[in-house]
Amino acid sequence: MSHPAFPDAPGHHSLRKGRSSEPGRIYLISATTHGRTPVFLDFRSACIASAAFVRPVVLGHNRLLAWVLMPDHVHWLLQLGDGEQLAGSVGRMKAVSAREVARQAERQGRVWAPAFHDRAMRREDDLVAVARYIVANPLRAGLVRTLREYPFWDAVWL
Numbered sequence: 001m002s003h004p005a006f007p008d009a010p011g012h013h014s015l016r017k018g019r020s021s022e023p024g025r026i027y028l029i030s031a032t033t034h035g036r037t038p039v040f041l042d043f044r045s046a047c048i049a050s051a052a053f054v055r056p057v058v059l060g061h062n063r064l065l066a067w068v069l070m071p072d073h074v075h076w077l078l079q080l081g082d083g084e085q086l087a088g089s090v091g092r093m094k095a096v097s098a099r100e101v102a103r104q105a106e107r108q109g110r111v112w113a114p115a116f117h118d119r120a121m122r123r124e125d126d127l128v129a130v131a132r133y134i135v136a137n138p139l140r141a142g143l144v145r146t147l148r149e150y151p152f153w154d155a156v157w158l
Contacts, residue, residue: 066155
């Protein structure tokens with residue numbers, strides 16, 4: 001069955017297949033804006049969303065290890081905390097950031113697409129290398145020449 005708001009959108013339901021929530025596990029998560037609209041080309045909207053991601057009330061018991069906000073998507077490296085569910089945690093980050101962008105930047109319409117992609121990291125994965133890859137997105141996209149020029153990222157190791 002397709003999502004009621006996106007009856008023709010393939011794949012949204014299949015993204016949930018096999019999804020698990022394991023406390024302590026680290027997940028690489030990607031979420032896109034609705035229609036891949038470059039919402040976060042707007043500096044103010046990007047500042048508002050970035051601030052929302054790291055709020056303790058939004059994170060709950062989770063730990064955000066690395067993230068980057070791009071004009072039309074976000075990547076998070078999130079360690080799931082005790083009592084937290086992956087879908088609920090991602091939903092909370094998206095909902096609060098969207099609500100704050102709508103309120104403070106007076107943006108109309110949806111901010112985030114309803115689905116997200118996740119990958120559970122394995123113990124043998126090099127998390128620092130994954131974090132570097134995440135935060136280097138603006139460089140690969142040609143948005144900046146050096147990472148110092150891009151304000152919408154963070155990583156506990158860098």
